[in-house]
Amino acid sequence: MGAPYYQFCPVAKAMELLDERWTMLLLRELLLGTEHFNDLRRGLPRMSPTLLSHRLDQLQRAGLIERIAHGADVRYVLTPAGAELRPVVEQLSAWGVRWIGELGDADLDPKLLLWDMHRNIDHETVPDARTVIALHFTDASPARRRWWLVIHDGDADVCDADPGYEVAIEVRCSLRALTRFWRGDIEWTTLLLAEDATATGPSHLRRALPSWFTRPGYAAVPRVGALAGVPGR
Template sequence: MPTYGQFCPVARTAELVCERWMPLVLRELMLGSTRFSEMQRGVPLISPALLSKRLHQLVAAGVVTAHGEGRSRTYEMTPAGWELYPVIEAMGVWGQRWARSEYGADELDPSLLMWDMRRMLQPHGLAERRTVIEFWIRGGPPRKSTYWLVVDGAIDLCLVDPGQQVDLRVNADLRALTQVWMGDRTMVEAREAGLIEVLGPPRLAERFPTWLGHHPVLGGVARADAG
């Protein structure tokens, strides 16, 4: 691995953390991804070979530990790794404030959006029993339009019909749903504009916008030009 050739701890940290894709791999680990396949879902554009290399670098640096072999192999942050959490969080907050996305077509990915919501949402507060929410997302790539969240003590994201009764359907424009999740517009605004429609029993449909809310860390960060 190339180095900056300096004893400075900023340089030493940057040699590991600032490698291409590394902050995103760390983000996935910090958000609960423990398996290779889970990290691929959170960073879909990284090649398997490069993801494997980055994980190997993190293990070698003592930031991550690996357990098991083959498909059963899992990864876990060490205390040294968790000390990097404020660094990665600060990168997200700074980016949301000063380099906020304009949600161009090349940045919108319904699978990544649904994966992010799945791991950040809390299961309680929606219903007292198992609830299946079907999302119809328009404006994204072909064959990436329908997803299911199964809420039952935990939240599972299904890419194929789970074969259970659907309790709530959400018909949403991809850009609008992403903006709501990231705090750029409210669910009320998106629904009034006809960009998001929630179909189901009134009691459940009324709870859904509050339950979904927005990204718990970045959704409340204002743009720099908004004061």
């Protein structure tokens, strides 16, 4: 628990738990359905394993999550108290989209972006055969420029080394542009027409590509006033 505020106000009592660094982002991951420690780390790549363990212990002691172990398989599952925070996190997300400004370069992370994309695939729309999307981020460092999404049999993997399968579509764009698309700041057609991006592959796959993904709910939140046109959003 964080330092007490010594106020009877329920906001103060709630924030004694929730305003610890990383806690709300950890709850975001749990609300998205992530249950295993290593997958939580992938969604929170800059959070140390030690701190992640500590925060999970805090949430368990506070009654927001339950630790379920079956042999070596350990899952962290939200209790009703934890699940009740869903609208709080969703409203924070919507507020952040409407009112928080430009993304900095340090906010752009190809691994984190593709991790989020891989868990939001509409597998009903993807071809039945193994489908590989190769991505080339023109504005990323050489070591983080090439990535692959491998979609097969209702599952998906994010690879930073060539998996060796035939590529169905290759997308070449800036990391910032694809992040903006994923956040709902621009649409796919805008990305291709105005962001110096290209998609290479059979025409029917190129047309279908954006339908393979279900963007996060905050992507549909209307932008407010001048922020809708802020460069880099």
